[in-house]
Structure formats: structure tokens, C-alpha cells
Amino acid sequence: MSVADYLTKNGFCRREDVSCIALSFILPALFFVPFIFDFTVLQAAAYVALFTAVDGRLNYLLHWHVHRPFTTSPPVNLLIDFLLGAATGVTASNWRIQHVHGHHAGKDEAYRAPGANMSAPYSARYAIAFCFGSLWPSMAAPLAEAFKKGVRGDVAGPINYRWAFAEQCLFLAFVAALGFWRPGLTLFVLVPWHLAMVFCTRYVDYMNHYGCDESGVDPMALANNTLHAGYNAVSGNLGYHTAHHHDPSGHWADLPLRHAEIASRVPAGHVKEFSWSFLNFPYHAFLARRSRM
Known part of the structure; x- marks a missing residue:
């Protein structure tokens, strides 16, 4: 066996x-x-x-x-x-606060760039501004929320916020310890890499929802989808994003089937063929200039 x-x-x-x-x-x-x-x-x-x-x-x-x-x-x-x-560079508790119980609950404001407008068409310039503008909120707001709810309020649902605060503090202590041990690597490799990783998650967030109505009025129109096989292989089928929002706790391996079940109800403009990866940003900008995004 x-x-x-x-x-x-x-x-x-x-x-x-x-x-x-x-x-x-x-x-x-x-x-x-x-x-x-x-x-x-x-x-x-x-x-x-x-x-x-x-x-x-x-x-x-x-x-x-x-x-x-x-x-x-x-x-x-x-x-x-x-x-x-x-x-x-992003703890699991951070993800659970700002993504699972934030983004998927329609409560993104505190974790995105201030005044983010996701309903507008794709713009290369705005995409970069959105990513940079979302770096600090996506990292700091979950820590502040965990402190408020977990330390000052002892809130234990939908997650244990006291533990969420502790986990994020442990991560910061871990980075500080690495900085003391190997300051050069920490300052010039680890921290920039972590920031780049967070930046890329914000770009994928933007690609998943630019030009979409996230109000929930039409659940089939709140996300974009990509059928790009390579991207879905790497991301665990995250390209089937409407299906993911339809059942956030569903297993990633089941998303192609879930997408097939609802595909006829997803607006055609919310289904793409190219990869979401930030490595394709120049191609995305090229497509946008030709109104093909």
C-alpha cells in the first residue's frame, strides 16, 4: 500500500x-x-x-x-x-481574518487599498496602484483586528482572535530573530521576498475581481474566471473563481466540476483564457490597450 x-x-x-x-x-x-x-x-x-x-x-x-x-x-x-x-510572509491567521472571513464575507474595505474600485475595467496603472495600496492594509489590519477582538475583547468566533494575535506576533518575533542572526539575508532577501509575495496575492485578487460587481446582487458576476490550464495547475484551480466563491469551503480539486455546473450562468465577459500570474503583467497591459481584457 x-x-x-x-x-x-x-x-x-x-x-x-x-x-x-x-x-x-x-x-x-x-x-x-x-x-x-x-x-x-x-x-x-x-x-x-x-x-x-x-x-x-x-x-x-x-x-x-x-x-x-x-x-x-x-x-x-x-x-x-x-x-x-x-x-x-502572511500567517494563516491573517488569511483567515482578511480573506476567509473578510473577502468571502464581502468585507474587504479594511484589507484593500483605500477606496478600491473593483467594478472598473482592467487598468495596468490602477492594478499596480491597487497592489501597492493594499500591502499595508492586508498586513496590518488583521493584526490590529486580532488585538482588538482577541486581546481587548476575547472574541472566539468565527476564529479565536486571541490565538490569531499570538500567531502573528510569533511570526514577527521569528523574523526579528532571523534579522538578529542573519541581518543581511533578512533585510535584503527575506523581507523583500515576503513583500513581493504579498504583492502578488493582491494582484491575483485584482485579476479575480476587476470589472466585477462584488455587491452579491448577481452571484455569477462577482468574479472573473480563467480557463488557462497552466495557471489552474499551479494554483489548484483558483481560476474557477466564481465556483470558489459559490462554495468557499469546497475542495480545490472539485472546482472544475463545480464550474461546469454553473458555467452557463457566468457572464461571458467574466471568463478569460489567459493566466492571472503577475509574471504575465506585460501581456495583461498589452491586452488592456487593445480592449481585450
Whole structure:
């Protein structure tokens, strides 16, 4: 019996999540290799090329994990929370506050760029402004909310806000400890990388919802969808975004089927064929100039 068969047969996880669990351990470990081993210039270049090729999975893994934990074991899930949070710069508690119980509850204002207008058509300039403008709110507002509700108010629902505050403080302490140990790497590699990761999540948020009515009046028109096979393979089918909003706790592997069930009701203008990745930003800008976004 394979490891995957054993884990799924014993109810530890779904078969599709076995690889997600493995990556949740492997990728963070790979991320922190430079803090353990000193690289030559050539080795550093090879490392950056390798990690850049796989780092995008980290944010998507954490996204799915906070929506639907990968395992039935609370200790293992908590460890995955820590590992993915350390490597992405956004803790699981932050995601649960600003995304699961913020974005999916239609309460985005505190976590996005002030005055964000998602109903406007795609604009390359506005996309960049939105991402930069959302960096601080998406990182600081969940911490402030956790302090207000968890420390001052002891609110325990829909999540334990006291723990959410503690987890975010532990992350900051972890980064501070790394800064004390390896100040150069922390200041010039870790922190910029974390900011870049957060920036990319904001860009995907923008791509998922630009030109959309997020009011909920028409649930089929509150998100964009991409059928790009490569992007969906990397992101765990996040491109089927209307289906994801229709059932936020649904499993990522089921989204293509869920999308097929509602596809006829999704407005044609909300279905695209290109990748959402920020690496495609020049192509997105090119399409926008030709009114093809």
C-alpha cells in the first residue's frame, strides 16, 4: 500500500492533498536553505532560479489550507500554518481574518487599498496602484483586528482572535530573530521576498475581481474566471473563481466540476483564457490597450 493510499484510507486527508502536504513541508524548507548554507554566486543564482520557478505554489497552498485544512490532524494543520506563513510572509491567521472571513464575507474595505474600485475595467496603472495600496492594509489590519477582538475583547468566533494575535506576533518575533542572526539575508532577501509575495496575492485578487460587481446582487458576476490550464495547475484551480466563491469551503480539486455546473450562468465577459500570474503583467497591459481584457 502506498503512502497516499494509507493516508486516505485512514481518513487523514484526501488523496489530492497528499502532494499539497508534502509541498507544504518541502517548499518552506527550501526557502530557508540560504540561512543555513552559504552559497557561491553561481549557487545563489541557481537557487534563485529554482525557487522562483516553484515559489508561486506557496501562496496557493496556504490559500487552500485556510479554506479547508489539508489534514484531519489539528497539530499537523497547525504546523502547516506555521511553515507556510513563515515562507510567504502572511500567517494563516491573517488569511483567515482578511480573506476567509473578510473577502468571502464581502468585507474587504479594511484589507484593500483605500477606496478600491473593483467594478472598473482592467487598468495596468490602477492594478499596480491597487497592489501597492493594499500591502499595508492586508498586513496590518488583521493584526490590529486580532488585538482588538482577541486581546481587548476575547472574541472566539468565527476564529479565536486571541490565538490569531499570538500567531502573528510569533511570526514577527521569528523574523526579528532571523534579522538578529542573519541581518543581511533578512533585510535584503527575506523581507523583500515576503513583500513581493504579498504583492502578488493582491494582484491575483485584482485579476479575480476587476470589472466585477462584488455587491452579491448577481452571484455569477462577482468574479472573473480563467480557463488557462497552466495557471489552474499551479494554483489548484483558483481560476474557477466564481465556483470558489459559490462554495468557499469546497475542495480545490472539485472546482472544475463545480464550474461546469454553473458555467452557463457566468457572464461571458467574466471568463478569460489567459493566466492571472503577475509574471504575465506585460501581456495583461498589452491586452488592456487593445480592449481585450
